[in-house]
Each structure stands twice: as structure tokens, then as C-alpha cells.
Amino acid sequence: MTVVTDSPKSTTLSFPVLATTSTANQTETYSLVQKSQALYEAGQLMEAVQLLKKAANEFKANNDVLNEAITLSNLSLVYQQLGQWQEAIEAIAQSIKLLQTLKNSDSSQQQSQIFAQALDVKGGLELAQGQTEAALSTWQEAAKIYQQLNDTLALIRNRINQAQAMQALGNYLQAHKTLISVQRILQKQPDSSLKATGLHSLGNVLRSLGYLNDSHKILEESSSVAKRVGDAIAQSNALLSLGNTARAQTYAQVSLGNSNSADNYTKTAIQYYQQAVQIASATPTVRLQAQLNLLRLLVEQKEFSTAKALLSQIQSQINNLPPSRTAVNYRINFAQSLSKIIQNEVQPKDVAKMLAQAVEVAKNLKDERSESYALGTLGQLYEQSGQLSDAKGLTQQALVKAESINAQDIAYQWHWQMGRILQKQSHIPAATAAYNRAYNALKSLRNDLVAINPDVQFSFRESIEPVYRQYVDLLLQLEENTNQKSDNLLQARQVIESLQLAELDNFFRSPCLLPRVDLDKLVEKEKSTVVIYPIILDKRLEIITRLPGQDTIYRNTTKISKNILENTVEQLQKDLPVASREPDVKQYSQQLYDWLIKPIEANLANKNINTLVFVLDGALRNIPMAILYDKQQQKYLIEKYAISLAPGLQLIDPKPLQNIRLNVLVAGIEQERFIEGQSFSELSNVTQELKQVQSEVKTSKKLLNQDLTEINLEKQIQSTPFSVVHLATHGQFSSDVEQTYILTWDNLLKVRELDNLLRTRGESRPETIELLVLSACKTATGDKRAALGLAGVAVRAGARSTLATLWTIDDESTSEFMGELYRQLDAGVTKAQALQRAQLAILAKENRPYFWAPYVLVGNWL
Structure with missing residues (x-):
């Protein structure tokens, strides 16, 4: 996994300041600590450790408890940078114990501040080890002290740390609010280097949370402040981070399919890196990092x-670096870029030599994490050049090192690499076992993968997703040649489920916790339901089917390349929102029917099946399964079955809608709006749609136009046990969390805020929202993974089911559809059957799929 980093030591922690004392013979010991700080800033961490240990012993010998505690706190911080966790834990525990002894006897203002700084160091250690709740608690304890001392800048650093912990815990709205409050405080401060540094830290955290536009804005401000106060170091740091944010925006635009915007952001990133290089003459490490990030970006863009x-400039600087973890990482980063431009100018042996040097430096530093990374990267180089035996040996060494320090975030990469190597050697069972270990390592990291490495979110499709898909491919190959067919099929399903959860985690930059209810057991109970799992692989489409009343699950294979399948889906996705393209829609939907449904028709025949539940994969999520067309019977799939989508193999606790009173909150925006630079057209049928819904239910409350604000919506949801929330307003689903929103009267309610708003109901009212209806929404144009946004809403909304549209229809048919839907729900049929009957009612009057097909039900179909 390649990581684009900010300037070294971009951590918001800092060395505590030594206490002053009048003892003359202590001067030499203070000098040791000051020298250690200089070494720390220069990346010479092992040397810093030696000086700090010596200083701590001397302070202890002189009974200088306060300065001994400070020195131990510093020592813990350096151990953290080295990845020596046990030593870091022992040092900070000893420091805090000493400070608590002083606090109990006589607590001065200085001692309180030093104690708070030690707590900040401890919190950073806890977060790095995945103890997120403990980290947040520790930082909150430190914050109370800073508030009592009225230390604004320390409190700002502390709150930025807290926001990172909140984000890792899934409290991203709280994290964002914390950062906004930090921003307000910073903006009131006079220009200074500290203000520039605070804004820089804030901008970096906003990027890790996925607030890329906000990150850019804050980092621009940091750069401007630094320029005004003449702080070249702070300005170069800000420019480097601006380059990293622009690069993250490039990835976001690529995932949305916006190639022109992606190119523009790439150019912007290159400009920022170049500016950082020019200004960073006083800070060689920042200049070198900017050059390395620039090189990586140019290589990705094939601007060889x-x-x-840049090569000779970078090479000379790397050769002059003092031994440190930073030096090792720079060599690895450089080698990774070089390995992609191996031509006449760069020989494989030169890259291998650089990586071997990195291994040697890491070994001398006793830095097992860096040594593992260097060994594994060297193994990857040999894998690429076909030297599989050497690649295997190096990868095994890298694995031993990674697992000895429980570094699962890099161990999974070497298990994956080992799997690829073994597969190339045709050792399929061994390769599958290696992939299983990679998969399990990723599962163990699920709750803190983003926290450990925020940049993984921008390389998910390159560094995470392939592990899952390649593992499934191997499982299904094994299934053809072993007696454990059912076990392998069950495992393949489970892996795809884990991939979908990982995608949602990555979408939200936070773990998506799903209440787990076994879908297989539910199917056993619901005898008329079949669950279908299409799995898209490079050269084929695998379809796994789970029928009720049988232990066997079925596997069918359609020989179709991923590209052809995705192109067909993409074309259909473009044609569906255009009413006049019905012939094209029928052509593509027939092709998809032949690939997806025809192979399993025999399994469905004569089983009294009336409902199909799809756990969709990849691009298939962007189209409604209802439109798949059976040419032989001349029927759409919806004419044969009720259809629902499940975001995974487990659901929010399923519960039939029968015997639940339909109490509906109906809300909508009919008038034209202009919000956040976007124009939203009039939805002329919203009033009629809401009237239709209200006419079919016994109890309802309405919010129309200016009444539909975020505050009013939250107030209504918290105060009344609505079983259905019906929102008829513009909205968009996208693979970019910032571009997934619902329009309210005065703002765009982003998916994160919507999630928080709906789930706060659980704190005030225990009743679950049975159905969330999102009418007049659409998937983002050109976004190949747009339906990820819909899955995100469905999973995080706290509703048992979500009914949404994949494209906007402002037409009378929408009102008719909704009226029929609620009539059927009130009559006691399942949600999936109510959706089917409402769609068939429209189809009977208007055959074109544009009018009846945009509706999809996600979640519980009962």
C-alpha cells in the first residue's frame, strides 16, 4: 500500500517544555534533552532515545521528579515514532505516575500543564494502538486542565486530536462540529506561526475525514497566515498538505467518473508540490517529501x-539522510516510484539496491515495522520481475517481522503478496490459504483501518478491494476441484459481504456497524423467498443462489468479462432516465437477464417463489433489477417476482410491517431552490404526492417547502413515533460521501448529517423507523459506484427498509405510484410485494421503464 504523507512530525503533539530550576549542576542534563529534541525533529530517533534515557536517569539521581517525568513523556513520544509500543507504554505510565505523585503533594500551574501534555502523549499512544475510546477519554481529561489554565492553543491541539478519535469511533458529525469550533477559535487568533500550524493540523484532519473542500480552504488559510508572518517552514508544510488534499480530490473525481475534473485537480496538486519544493529550502525533509509525492503523482499520470x-535531485538528498525511520520510508517511497518507470534510465538492480539499503538502516535501528515494509517492498519488486523464489523468501521474512509486532495493517499486504506469488507458482490451495490470512487480517483491522492509515480511503480500489475479489476467485476455483463445495461457496459469499461492509466503512471514513441477523435463517422461515448473489470477477460472472428449505446453495457461472458487463450496465444506466430510449433499455436489460437470471431459472422453477432478494455487487447496484427483461416470455422481472435489495448477508432486525400502524411523516420541497451554488428545479407534483400519501394513511404530519428544515425534521422525528418517513425532495446518491445529500429548504442535508439526525431518534424514542422513502432522488451522473451512496443511507439511517428512486421523475405517475404503494402497505402485504404491485399498476398504464422502474427497496423486504 502506498501512502502519501504530510511533512514529518505532522502530529499535533509536541515535546513538553522543561521545567526551570536554579540548580546549576543540572545544566548539562538540560542540554541532553534539548539535543534530543533537535535529533527528534531531524528524524534521528534512536540517537534521541539514547540521550533521553541518559537524561531521565540523571534527573532521577538528582531527585528532580518533575523533569524526570517530562523526559519520560518525551521518551514515550519518540518510542511511538519508532513503533516500539511496549517501551512507549512503560515510559508514559512511569511519567504519569511521577506527575500524579507531585500533583497529590503540591500542584502548581506548571505541573498541571505538564500533566496535561503527558496525557496528550498517552492519548496519541492509545489511538495508535486502536484503543480509541480510551484515547478520547484521556484527551478529554487533558482538555479540562487546559480549560482551567486558559491555554487556548494547547486546547486547540487537543481538540484536533479528539476529533480524530471521534471519527475513528464513528462519531463523524461530532468530530466535524468539534473541528468547526476549533476553526472559529483559530480565526479569532492574531496571525502567528502557532495559528498557521493549528490551521495546518486542522486541514489535515479534515482531509482524513473526507471533507476535502473544507480541508483545501483551511490549508489555504494556513499558507496565507504563514506567508504573512514570514514563516517559510509553516508555509511549505501547508503547501505540501494542499498538494495531498488536491491529490485526494483527484481520486474522488476519478471514482465519480469525472475525468476532466480529475485532471484539473492533478495539475493543482503538481503546482502545490512544486511551490512547496521552492519554499522549503530551509526544511530539507519537507522539500524531499514534496518531491517524493510529486514524483509519485507524475508516475501515476505516466508523465515519465x-x-x-526529479530522480537525481531526490537521489542525492536520500543518500545524505541520517539513519531514521523517516529515511527508511523515503527510500521505500522512492523505490516504489522507480519500480514503475523501470526503463533504460532505471535498472531493477538499482531499485533493489535502494530497498536493500532501507532494510539495512531499519535493521540497525531495530525498527521492525520499517524493516518489514522494506523487505516486503523488495519482495514485490522480485515478484514483478518474475523472480518468484526470491520474492517468496523476502515476503516470508517481511511477514515474520510484521506479525512479531502485530502490525496487521502491513501484514495483510504480505499475506496478499504471498498469495499472488503462490498462485503464479500454481499452488492454488496454498495461495487460497494465504489469501484467507490476508482477508482475516483485514477483518481484524475493520474498526481502525482508516484510523491507522487515513490515506487508505483514497486507494481503496487498488489496495483493499482486490484482496477480496482475488480471494473469491480462488475459492470458486477450488470449489470446482474439491469435495468441500458448500463450504467454499459459503466462504465466497462471506467474503463478498465483508467487501461490501469495507466499502461502506471506506465511504463513511468510519466503521458501519450493522446489527447482524442471519439471512439464511430468515430464508428458511420465509419459504417463498430466494436470495441471489451475483459476484463480478475479471472474466466471468458468478451467481450464487440460496433457496429456502434446502441446505444446498447453487452456483452458476456466466462467461462474460467484467468490462463488457460493466459497459452494458453503464449504457443501461444512461438510457433509463430518458423516457424515449425504451428500445435501448429493453435491448440491454434483455442481455442482463440472459446473464443474471437465465442461468438460475431452473433452480427457481416450481418452487412457489414470489420474492427475489439480491445482494448486488459492483456496477449492478446502479440499476433496478426490476427492468431485467425476459424476451422469451416478454415480461420484465417485476412482472414475475417482487424484488428487494439487501446491502449484505445480514440485515437490521427484520420484522413484518403487518400489525404496525402506518404513522407517516410526509415532507417535501416543491419550489425551485438555489443552494450551495446549485440550482434545483421545481418539483410541481410534490404537493399532490404528499396528499396522495396522506389520503391512504390514518395518521400523518406534513412539512412542505419552508417548513422542511433540518431543525424541524429533527424535532418531528424525535418527538413522534413515526413508522414511515417520506421525503419528496431533490437528493443525490454518489460514491463521494460529500455528494450524497437530501435537499431541505435552506441547505443540503449531507448523508452524514441525515444519518445522525435519524439515529438520534433512537436516543429519545426506541421505535424503529420501518420505512424511509426518498422520492425524487437520483444517482450522480457518470458515477459508476453511485449506488454506494444509497447503500450508505440505507445502512446508516436506522430504518428497517429504504425505498428510493435511482432517477428523478416529476410526473403524475409518481403520485399514483405512491398512493398505490401505501394502499398496499395498509392492506398488510410485504414491502416488496407492495412495491411490486405499485410498479405493476403504473406499468399497466405506461409500459416505458422510465416511469415505473426507478424505485428500489433496500433492506428488510417483509
Whole structure:
């Protein structure tokens, strides 16, 4: 996994300041600590450790408890940078114990501040080890002290740390609010280097949370403040981070399919990196990091001629670096870029030599994490050049090192690498076992993968997703040649489920916790339901089917390349929102029927099946399964079955809608709006739609136009036990969390805020929202993974089911559809059957799928 980093030591922690004392013979000991700080900032961490240990012993010998505690706190911080966790834990525990002894006897203002700084160091250690709740608690304890001392800048650093912990715990709205409050405080401060540094830290955390536009804005401000006060170091740091944010925006636009915007952001990132290089003459490490990030970006864009001009500059600087973890990481980063431009100018042996040097430096530093990374990257180089035996040996060494320090975030990469190597050697069972270990490592990291490495979110499709898909591919290959067919099929399903959860985690930058209810057991109970799992692989489409009343699950294979399948889906996705393209829609939907449904028709025949539940994969989530067309019977799939989608193999606790009173909150925006630079057209049928819904239910409350604000919506949801929330307003689903929203009267309610708003109901009212209806929404144009936003809403809304539209229809048919839907729900049929009957009612009058097909039900179909 390649990580684009900010300037070294971008952590918001800092060395505590030594206490002053009048003892003359202590001067030499203070000098040791000051020298250690200089070494720390220069990346010479092992040397810093030696000086700090010596200083701590001397302070202890002189009974200088306060300065001994400070020195131990510093020592813990350096151990953290080295990845020596046990030593870091012992040092900070000893420091805090000493400080608590002093606090109990005589607590001065200085001692309180030093104690708070020690707590900040401890919190950073806890977060790095995945103890997120403990980290947040520790930082909150420190914050109380800073508030009592009225230390604004320390409190700002502390709150930025807290926001990172909140984000890792899934409290991203709280994290964002905390950062906004930090921003307000910073903006009131006079220009200074500290203000520039605070804004820089804030901008970096906003990027890790996925607030890329906010990150850019804050980092621009940091750069401007630094320029005004003449702080070249702070300005170069800000420019480097601006380059990293622009690069993250490039990835976001690529995932949305916006190639022009992606190119623009790439150019912007290159400009920022170049500016950082020019200004960072006083800070060689920042200049080198900017050059390395620039080189990586140029290589990705295949701008090899421009990239080659950087090689000699970077090489000379790397050769002069003092031994440190930073030096090892720079060598690995450089080697990874070089390995992608191996031509006449760069020989494989030169790259291998650089990585071997990195291994040697890491070994001398006793830095097992860096040594593992260097060994594994060297193994990857040999894998690429076909030297599989050497690649296997190096990868095994890298694994031993990674697992000895429980570094699962890099161990999974070497298990994956080992799997690829073994597969190339045709050792399929062994390769599958290696992939299983990679998969299990990723599962163990699920709750803190983003926290450990915020940049993984921007390389998910390159560094995470392939592990799952390649593992499934191997499982299904094994299934053809073993007696454990059912076990392998069950495991393949489970892996795809884990991939979908990982995608949602990555979408939200936070773990998506799903209440787990076994879908298989539910199917056993619901005898008329079949669950279908299409799995998209490079050269084929696998379809796994789970029928009720049988232990066997079925596997069918359609030989179709991923590209052809995705192109067909993409074309259908473009044609569906255009009413006049019905012939094209029928052509593509027939093709998809032949690939998806025809192979399993025999399994469905004569089983009294009336409902199909799809656990969809990849691009298939962007189209409604209802439109798949059976040419032989001349029927759409919806004419044969009720249809629902499940975001995974487990659901929010399923419960039939029968015997639940339909108490509906109906809300909508009919008038044209202009919000956040976007124009939203009039929805002329919203009033009629809401009237239709209200006419079919006994109890309802309405919010229309200016009444539909975020505050009013939250107030209503918290105060009344609505079983259905019906929102008829513009909205968009996207693979970009910032572009997934619902329009209210005065703002765009982003998916994160919607999630928080709906789930706060659980704190005040225990009743679950049975159905969330999102009418007049659409998937983002050109976004190949747009339906990820819909899955995100469905999973995080706290509703048992979500009914949404994949494209906007402002037409009378929508009102008719909704009226029929609620009539059927009130009559006691399942949600999936109510959806089917409402769609068939429209289809009977208007055959074009544009009018009846945009509706999809996600979640509980009962």
C-alpha cells in the first residue's frame, strides 16, 4: 500500500517544555534533552532515545521528579515514532505516575500543564494502538486542565486530536462540529506561526475525514497566515498538505467518473508540490517529501519525462539522510516510484539496491515495522520481475517481522503478496490459504483501518478491494476441484459481504456497524423467498443462489468479462432516465437477464417463489433489477417476482410491517431552490404526492417547502413515533460521501448529517423507523459506484427498509405510484410485494421503464 504523507512530525503533539530550576549542576542534563529534541525533529530517533534515557536517569539521581517525568513523556513520544509500543507504554505510565505523585503533594500551574501534555502523549499512544475510546477519554481529561489554565492553543491541539478519535469511533458529525469550533477559535487568533500550524493540523484532519473542500480552504488559510508572518517552514508544510488534499480530490473525481475534473485537480496538486519544493529550502525533509509525492503523482499520470528530471535531485538528498525511520520510508517511497518507470534510465538492480539499503538502516535501528515494509517492498519488486523464489523468501521474512509486532495493517499486504506469488507458482490451495490470512487480517483491522492509515480511503480500489475479489476467485476455483463445495461457496459469499461492509466503512471514513441477523435463517422461515448473489470477477460472472428449505446453495457461472458487463450496465444506466430510449433499455436489460437470471431459472422453477432478494455487487447496484427483461416470455422481472435489495448477508432486525400502524411523516420541497451554488428545479407534483400519501394513511404530519428544515425534521422525528418517513425532495446518491445529500429548504442535508439526525431518534424514542422513502432522488451522473451512496443511507439511517428512486421523475405517475404503494402497505402485504404491485399498476398504464422502474427497496423486504 502506498501512502502519501504530510511533512514529518505532522502530529499535533509536541515535546513538553522543561521545567526551570536554579540548580546549576543540572545544566548539562538540560542540554541532553534539548539535543534530543533537535535529533527528534531531524528524524534521528534512536540517537534521541539514547540521550533521553541518559537524561531521565540523571534527573532521577538528582531527585528532580518533575523533569524526570517530562523526559519520560518525551521518551514515550519518540518510542511511538519508532513503533516500539511496549517501551512507549512503560515510559508514559512511569511519567504519569511521577506527575500524579507531585500533583497529590503540591500542584502548581506548571505541573498541571505538564500533566496535561503527558496525557496528550498517552492519548496519541492509545489511538495508535486502536484503543480509541480510551484515547478520547484521556484527551478529554487533558482538555479540562487546559480549560482551567486558559491555554487556548494547547486546547486547540487537543481538540484536533479528539476529533480524530471521534471519527475513528464513528462519531463523524461530532468530530466535524468539534473541528468547526476549533476553526472559529483559530480565526479569532492574531496571525502567528502557532495559528498557521493549528490551521495546518486542522486541514489535515479534515482531509482524513473526507471533507476535502473544507480541508483545501483551511490549508489555504494556513499558507496565507504563514506567508504573512514570514514563516517559510509553516508555509511549505501547508503547501505540501494542499498538494495531498488536491491529490485526494483527484481520486474522488476519478471514482465519480469525472475525468476532466480529475485532471484539473492533478495539475493543482503538481503546482502545490512544486511551490512547496521552492519554499522549503530551509526544511530539507519537507522539500524531499514534496518531491517524493510529486514524483509519485507524475508516475501515476505516466508523465515519465517530467518525473525523470526529479530522480537525481531526490537521489542525492536520500543518500545524505541520517539513519531514521523517516529515511527508511523515503527510500521505500522512492523505490516504489522507480519500480514503475523501470526503463533504460532505471535498472531493477538499482531499485533493489535502494530497498536493500532501507532494510539495512531499519535493521540497525531495530525498527521492525520499517524493516518489514522494506523487505516486503523488495519482495514485490522480485515478484514483478518474475523472480518468484526470491520474492517468496523476502515476503516470508517481511511477514515474520510484521506479525512479531502485530502490525496487521502491513501484514495483510504480505499475506496478499504471498498469495499472488503462490498462485503464479500454481499452488492454488496454498495461495487460497494465504489469501484467507490476508482477508482475516483485514477483518481484524475493520474498526481502525482508516484510523491507522487515513490515506487508505483514497486507494481503496487498488489496495483493499482486490484482496477480496482475488480471494473469491480462488475459492470458486477450488470449489470446482474439491469435495468441500458448500463450504467454499459459503466462504465466497462471506467474503463478498465483508467487501461490501469495507466499502461502506471506506465511504463513511468510519466503521458501519450493522446489527447482524442471519439471512439464511430468515430464508428458511420465509419459504417463498430466494436470495441471489451475483459476484463480478475479471472474466466471468458468478451467481450464487440460496433457496429456502434446502441446505444446498447453487452456483452458476456466466462467461462474460467484467468490462463488457460493466459497459452494458453503464449504457443501461444512461438510457433509463430518458423516457424515449425504451428500445435501448429493453435491448440491454434483455442481455442482463440472459446473464443474471437465465442461468438460475431452473433452480427457481416450481418452487412457489414470489420474492427475489439480491445482494448486488459492483456496477449492478446502479440499476433496478426490476427492468431485467425476459424476451422469451416478454415480461420484465417485476412482472414475475417482487424484488428487494439487501446491502449484505445480514440485515437490521427484520420484522413484518403487518400489525404496525402506518404513522407517516410526509415532507417535501416543491419550489425551485438555489443552494450551495446549485440550482434545483421545481418539483410541481410534490404537493399532490404528499396528499396522495396522506389520503391512504390514518395518521400523518406534513412539512412542505419552508417548513422542511433540518431543525424541524429533527424535532418531528424525535418527538413522534413515526413508522414511515417520506421525503419528496431533490437528493443525490454518489460514491463521494460529500455528494450524497437530501435537499431541505435552506441547505443540503449531507448523508452524514441525515444519518445522525435519524439515529438520534433512537436516543429519545426506541421505535424503529420501518420505512424511509426518498422520492425524487437520483444517482450522480457518470458515477459508476453511485449506488454506494444509497447503500450508505440505507445502512446508516436506522430504518428497517429504504425505498428510493435511482432517477428523478416529476410526473403524475409518481403520485399514483405512491398512493398505490401505501394502499398496499395498509392492506398488510410485504414491502416488496407492495412495491411490486405499485410498479405493476403504473406499468399497466405506461409500459416505458422510465416511469415505473426507478424505485428500489433496500433492506428488510417483509
